[in-house]
Amino acid sequence: MKLFRVETHDGKGPWESGLSELNRKIVWAELAANPRLYPEARAPEAVALMLDYREWRHYMTEHHAFGCETKADLRRWFPSGKACLALAEAGAVLTIYRADELHTIESAWEVAFDRRHAKRIKVRPLGSLHGTSPQRGLSL
Numbered sequence: 001m002k003l004f005r006v007e008t009h010d011g012k013g014p015w016e017s018g019l020s021e022l023n024r025k026i027v028w029a030e031l032a033a034n035p036r037l038y039p040e041a042r043a044p045e046a047v048a049l050m051l052d053y054r055e056w057r058h059y060m061t062e063h064h065a066f067g068c069e070t071k072a073d074l075r076r077w078f079p080s081g082k083a084c085l086a087l088a089e090a091g092a093v094l095t096i097y098r099a100d101e102l103h104t105i106e107s108a109w110e111v112a113f114d115r116r117h118a119k120r121i122k123v124r125p126l127g128s129l130h131g132t133s134p135q136r137g138l139s140l
Contacts, residue, residue, distance in 0.1 A: 001099045001104060002099075002116070002121075003067030003096070004067055004069075004071055004073075004094060004097075004098065005065065005066065005095045006066070006093075006094060006129075007095050008093070009091065009093060011065075011115075011120075014092070017026045019090060019092050020093075021088060023080070026082055026083035030080055042130045050108065060105065062113050063115050064113065064115070065113060065115055066113075067111055068109065069106075069108040069111060070106070073110065074094075074129060076109055078129060081130035081131075083129055084130055085130050086124045086127060087126055089126060091117065094123070094124045094128055094129050095123050095127065096120075096121050096122040096124070097113065097121075098118065099114075099117060100114075103116075124130040
């Protein structure tokens with residue numbers, strides 16, 4: 001299974017690296033100026049996803065990380081091109097993993113995967129999530 005994930009070069013995700021706060025701050029500022037931006041981030045499915053997480057988090061270990069099966073799903077979590085550029089400046093990248101499906105837990109918008117059964121196959125500039133980065137790719 002191919003998964004897309006926002007993380008730092010050392011593999012820390014947005015929550016553990018503190019990048020989610022920067023993302024939230026920029027997205028909320030954009031929403032204050034235009035409340036109709038990013039409707040998918042507030043859709044009923046987003047609420048259902050949080051309820052899903054309450055159920056399946058009990059099956060996760062410290063080896064699990066979160067990713068998305070498609071870039072479109074990842075853009076639901078990181079809807080702002082402006083925020084992604086700021087996250088990139090703070091050290092975030094778009095990482096692509098190949099994960100063993102037997103070691104994943106899927107929900108509507110994201111997949112928890114066991115890193116011990118996944119391989120990092122590509123690292124790209126985070127701006128490429130929204131087509132805002134001139135760089136092609138980064139080395140592993």
